[in-house]
Amino acid sequence: MALRFRRPMPAVAALLFTLALAPGFAAVAEAQVTPFTRSLSEAASRDEAIAAFYRDRGYRPLWTGAEDSARREALLSALSRAADHGLPVQRYDAAALIAGFRAAATEGDRGRLEVAMTRALVSYAHDLQSGVLEPGKVDPGIKREVEKQDPLLNLAAFERDPAGFLKSLPPKDPEYARLVKEKIRLERLMLSGGWGPEVPATKLEPGAGGPALVALRDRLMAMGYLDRSATSVYDERIRAAVAAFQLDHGLEADGVAGQGTLAEINIPPQERLKSVLVAMERERWMGRDLGRRHIWVNLTDFRTRIVDEGKVTFETRSVIGKDVPDMRSPEFSDQMDYMVINPSWNVPRSITTKEYLPLMQRNPNAASHLVLVDRNGRAVNRGAVNFNAYNARNFPFSMRQPPSDGNALGLVKFMFPNQWNIYLHDTPSKSLFDREARAFSHGCIRLADPFDFAYALLAAQTDDPEGLFQGHLRSGKETVVRLDQPVPVHLVYFTAYSSAKGKMNYRRDVYGRDGVIYEALTAAGVVLGPLQG
Structure with missing residues (x-):
């Protein structure tokens, strides 16, 4: 069949030629x-x-x-x-x-x-x-x-x-709907002037008064942490309101408005809105079903939770990776398959060559709690090694710490094998869990209550989870205990999220990732505030 067009466009001509070859085109x-x-x-x-x-x-x-x-x-x-x-x-x-x-x-x-x-x-x-x-x-x-x-x-x-x-189309997680609601609330606040003037102080505590205290009182009322009040003194109601704010923002809830607390109180609605916009984007990235039972590690919150049917059934404090390149804990999802009781610590090569090799070059017996191992897995006598003959690229040995109370992994680690070698584990460094911000590890997640975490996981497959765990622990032997039902684990980074009661919580941008994401959203055309559209 002849096709005649006056000055056909190249794209159209190519399309028509393709169509002409297709079955049924003539009809x-x-x-x-x-x-x-x-x-x-x-x-x-x-x-x-x-x-x-x-x-x-x-x-x-x-x-x-x-x-x-x-x-x-x-x-x-x-x-x-x-x-x-x-x-x-x-x-x-x-x-x-x-x-x-x-x-x-x-x-x-x-x-x-x-x-x-x-x-x-x-x-x-x-x-x-x-x-x-x-x-x-x-x-x-x-x-x-x-x-x-x-x-x-x-x-x-x-x-x-x-x-x-x-x-x-939108994510099915109820959290997404709560974030949308918070976005709209913050936009309305921006139109009405926000939470009022900032608090002009570096520290306020019970008994304080003056203009700064009045500004704190008014801001707490505007934020919904304090009922209508005319007090001009830092009284018990102000202290309770400050403590409630601190809980919602991951701060030590002592009721004292110190420098860190006032810095968070003075953050304006538009900055909180940025956190919400990024959290909404992160929710869209999550996409898939989280799992009826899953482990939720929110890096910005320094906490690890077990969630069953949408409810938190176990929670513990966490230590995450340091805020330096190559040590920041990554974000990803995987499946936890097993735990190792009385684990050995196979020192990552990056730590071996960057931290321990320089020490051993100065003193061959440095880090003596670690065993030097050759490529065949055999222990090596340090006295027979000239450490100064090697560098980070050609060092032929690895290092391992046998099971012990002082093992860097503590007495148990929880495994979801992944290419980044990230896992959850115990630690002998318990004092770090008392810090408000807890970014101290090389990337893995340390747990404050690892035994209780293990009991909660094992309770799904035994009537005596504590007895099972302790029996293996007392043996002193490195033992693998598999989970009958693997548990999805999600390492996430939300600086804005809701509590169990629906109250919005905010956290600091520990690694600066939210700032980078917000800039990328802006470059893509997302506009801050109620005037977009």
Whole structure:
């Protein structure tokens, strides 16, 4: 069949040639080759999935036909609320699409508008399902693998049930809905002036008075931590309000407004909103089912929790990696398969060569609690080694610490084998758990109550978890105890999250990751505050 077009565009010509080779093309070509089809196919050719979608449906419209009003209304309505999700609204630009419908005068206009609507849906669905950003490209410490839906499957699901599909896009975790609610609350606060003037002091404690105390009182009232009050003295009600604020912000709850507490109290709503926007993006990255029982390690909170059916059933303080390159604890999800009681510590090579080799070059007997091991796993006599003949690249030995009370891993470690060699473990350095901020490890997660953590895990497979654990512990032998049912473990980094009662909590940006993510969101088009859209 001959096809004649006046000055055909290259993209259209290539498309028509491909179609001509396809089975059944001759029967439908006359219906397809119209100004609408040409315009649509050219616009769609820039995106493989969209081009395939229209090709497979014979270039029938999804949005611009007389019978498509319900689909148009459903999408445009959803896009008009995209700002509620902290998304880059200009990427979908509902206002421009509406203007396009009003201005469309030709079949070519209609074809281009058809693809613009589809592209907006594909982008909007992707961003709500999987996030605006690629986490690993934002910060190398974020190792999270994000699930992405096939655009063609999304388009098919939308066509079947537009309203149902759009409703299904945001994360199902109730936490996401609470973050959306907090976002809207903070935006309203910004419009009304926030929480009032900052508190002009470096420390306030019970008995204090004066203008700074009045500013603290008013700010606590505005934040909802203090009922209406006219007190001009740091009384018991002020102390209780400060303690409640401290609990919600990961601070020592002593009721004294010291320098650290006042710094957090003086943070304005717009800064808290940044934390919420980043937390919403992180929720979109999580995506998958967390597991009916799972382990939740929030790095910014310095705590590890066991969650059963959405409720925290066990909680302990944690120590996380230092805030230096190569020691920051990464973010990822995996499965905990087993625990090792009375573990040996196989010293990571980076620690061996960067920390211990220089010591042994000065004194061969340094770090004598560690055994020097050759490539065959045999202990090596240090006296026979010239440590100064080696450097970090060619050092041929490894180091191991046998099981003991002083072992760097303590008396138990919890394993979810991963390429970053991260795990949870006991530690002999118990005093660190008394610190407010606890970033001291080489990257692994230390637990304040590792035995109780083990009992909570083993309770799912034995009537006597403590007896089972202690029996192996008393043997002094390195013993692997497998979990009958592996438990998902999530190392996360949320500086904004809700408590069990729904109260919003905030934490410091320990590694600066939230700041980097927020900058990336801004570069992608996310706008801070209620004026976006």
